[in-house]
Every structure is written in structure tokens, then in C-alpha cells.
Amino acid sequence: IPIAPENFKSGFIAIIGRPNVGKSTLMNQLIGQKVAITSPVAQTTRNRLRGILTTDDAQIIFVDTPGIHKPHHELGRVLVQNAVSAINNVDVVLFVVDCAQKAGGGDRYIAELLHNSSTPVILGLNKADLQKGNSEDIDASYQEICEPHWQQVKFSATSGFGLENLQQKLINNLDHGPYYYPPDLVTDQPERFIMGELIREQILLLTREEVPHSVAVTIEKMVETPKLTKIYAAISVERKSQKGIIIGDKGSMLKEIGSASRQQMQKILSGKVYLELFVKVEPKWRQSRLRLAEFGYQV
Ligand code: GDP
Ligand code: K
Numbered sequence: 001i002p003i004a005p006e007n008f009k010s011g012f013i014a015i016i017g018r019p020n021v022g023k024s025t026l027m028n029q030l031i032g033q034k035v036a037i038t039s040p041v042a043q044t045t046r047n048r049l050r051g052i053l054t055t056d057d058a059q060i061i062f063v064d065t066p067g068i069h070k071p072h073h074e075l076g077r078v079l080v081q082n083a084v085s086a087i088n089n090v091d092v093v094l095f096v097v098d099c100a101q102k103a104g105g106g107d108r109y110i111a112e113l114l115h116n117s118s119t120p121v122i123l124g125l126n127k128a129d130l131q132k133g134n135s136e137d138i139d140a141s142y143q144e145i146c147e148p149h150w151q152q153v154k155f156s157a158t159s160g161f162g163l164e165n166l167q168q169k170l171i172n173n174l175d176h177g178p179y180y181y182p183p184d185l186v187t188d189q190p191e192r193f194i195m196g197e198l199i200r201e202q203i204l205l206l207t208r209e210e211v212p213h214s215v216a217v218t219i220e221k222m223v224e225t226p227k228l229t230k231i232y233a234a235i236s237v238e239r240k241s242q243k244g245i246i247i248g249d250k251g252s253m254l255k256e257i258g259s260a261s262r263q264q265m266q267k268i269l270s271g272k273v274y275l276e277l278f279v280k281v282e283p284k285w286r287q288s289r290l291r292l293a294e295f296g297y298q299v
């Protein structure tokens with residue numbers, strides 16, 4: 001890792017917020033590469049994942065967190081604990097909300113969590129592209145939960161509106177510091193973890209509501225040959241019926257998941273990928289801390 005120039009700024013910024021406000025989409029946009037998977041399904045993000053943005057004069061390490069919500073099972077509890085503990089272990093908190101909707105209970109719950117935190121908070125009003133008509137009413141609902149000393153920025157993670165301004169605000173909030181990671185690194189996660197996540201993302205996007213939360217993906221083997229990368233992955237579900245959904249009629253769903261995942265993988269690895277998937281039933285894996293740890297969750 002090179003020595004940082006004089007006046008270089010760096011630090012850690014946690015992106016928190018209720019599920020589906022666009023935390024992972026925002027992080028990917030800011031660092032310019034997809035390292036976190038995104039989908040319209042709540043709890044898409046399970047791991048605390050770091051995304052690294054290095055510019056000429058700053059390095060920001062974003063900590064993308066699972067949405068904060070009321071947990072119903074062991075996996076849910078672990079996810080929320082991780083998100084909450086991130087608040088106190090960073091230099092700045094970016095509290096993201098969906099400004100196309102009024103502030104709700106989920107937003108207020110997080111605002112309360114942040115109330116006593118000594119970490120500086122920036123309220124990020126995302127999805128500005130979806131705001132229509134009289135946006136003042138909606139904005140007013142966020143003024144109610146916003147503490148007077150918090151800063152505010154409005155932007156759209158998908159259209160790009162306001163992102164430069166946001167980035168500048170984030171850097172302004174950092175102190176002088178070193179490179180924590182090599183300047184060309186975009187995430188702290190190993191490649192095989194990202195590969196597994198890309199498969200999980202396609203499952204979230206392609207299968208029915210009841211399946212997504214019961215799915216875990218493990219990369220069993222990843223072999224690089226001169227011509228292509230061979231990836232062997234296991235998809236674990238909790239019930240036999242879910243296995244049926246993932247496999248689909250004559251294997252059609254699994255084929256679709258495989259082909260879409262492979263295309264995503266090829267983009268990230270910039271090379272050809274051979275992907276083999278198999279599905280197994282593992283009852284109640286979400287209730288087991290041991291299995292959670294094996295699947296890579298920080299329990
Ligand atoms: P997270 O759960 O907070 O990490 O949310 P995701 O990043 O997974 O995004 C949830 C959904 O919101 C996805 O379908 C995104 O494409 C969508 N989304 C995120 N940001 C924006 C935005 O600025 N505008 C619009 N229209 N959609 C967005
Ligand atoms: K999501």
C-alpha cells in the first residue's frame with residue numbers, strides 16, 4: 001500500500017437505513033463497480049460488506065449493511081446486530097431514506113438509534129428521481145426525524161442526480177488519514193464470495209417471494225484455467241418444495257439462474273466462466289449459528 005500524500009483524507013462510512021431504500025445500489029454507484037447485490041426484495045444484503053472508493057485526495061471505505069428492521073429469526077438478529085454495531089465503529093453514518101415516500105416507522109426507529117450516537121450523521125434522501133408533484137410534504141416528514149446538527153443531501157442512486165455533491169460532502173466529513181486499502185481495490189470481500197452473491201441475486205430476481213430468504217449459496221470450488229474460470233456452487237434451501245422451485249420445470253429455472261449468473265460473473269472477472277450449480281435441502285439453516293458462520297455471516 002502506497003504512502004498517502006499530505007492532506008489525504010480517509011475513513012469509514014456506514015450506510016444504514018431500512019430495507020430497500022437503495023443502500024447497496026448507492027454504494028455500487030459511488031465506487032463505480034458492482035460489489036453488493038441489489039434487488040427489490042428486503043434483506044438482499046446479508047453481510048456487512050466494504051466497498052472502497054479511492055480518488056486523488058481521499059479514500060472512503062463504505063460499510064454496506066443489511067437493512068435495520070425487527071428480526072424474526074437468528075439470521076435476522078445477526079443481520080440487525082451487525083448493522084447497529086456498524087454505527088459506532090465508523091467515522092460517519094450515511095442514513096439513507098426513500099424520499100419518494102413519507103418517513104415511516106422503520107425510519108423513525110433508526111433515527112432513534114442514532115439519537116445518542118456521537119458519530120456525525122448525514123441524512124441521504126435517495127430516489128429523488130421518483131419524487132413527483134408536491135415533494136414538500138414528504139420532505140417535511142423527514143425534517144421531523146432529522147436532528148438539527150445532521151447534514152442532508154438529496155440524490156438518486158440510479159439516475160446519478162446529486163451523487164457528486166454527496167461524494168464531496170462525505171469527503172468533507174473525513175479527517176486526514178492513510179490508505180487503508182490499496183488504491184485499486186474496490187471491496188474487502190474475496191472474489192468467491194461475490195460470485196456466490198451474484199447467484200443469490202439471480203435467485204432473488206427470478207424466483208417467488210417464499211424462496212429468497214431461505215437461500216444460501218456456497219462456492220465449493222473455483223478453478224482458473226488459461227481459457228476460463230470454472231465455478232462449482234451449491235444452493236442450499238430449507239424445504240424440498242423450494243428445491244423444486246429453484247430447479248423448475250425440467251430444470252428450466254436452474255438453467256435461467258445459471259445463465260444469468262454466469263453473464264454477471266464474466267463481466268466482473270473479464271473472462272469466460274463455466275458454472276455448475278447444484279441444489280440441496282438443509283432444513284432450518286437460518287436457525288443455526290454454526291451454519292451461519294460457515295455461510296460467511298459474521299455471527
Ligand atoms: P437496500 O436494501 O437498501 O440495499 O436496497 P437496494 O440497493 O437493494 O435497492 C432496492 C431497490 O430500489 C432496487 O430495486 C433498486 O434498483 C431500487 N433503487 C435504489 N436506488 C434507487 C433510486 O435512486 N431510484 C429508483 N427509482 N430506484 C432505486
Ligand atoms: K433490497
Ligand code: MG
Nearest residue numbers: 023024044045
Ligand atoms: Mg442492500
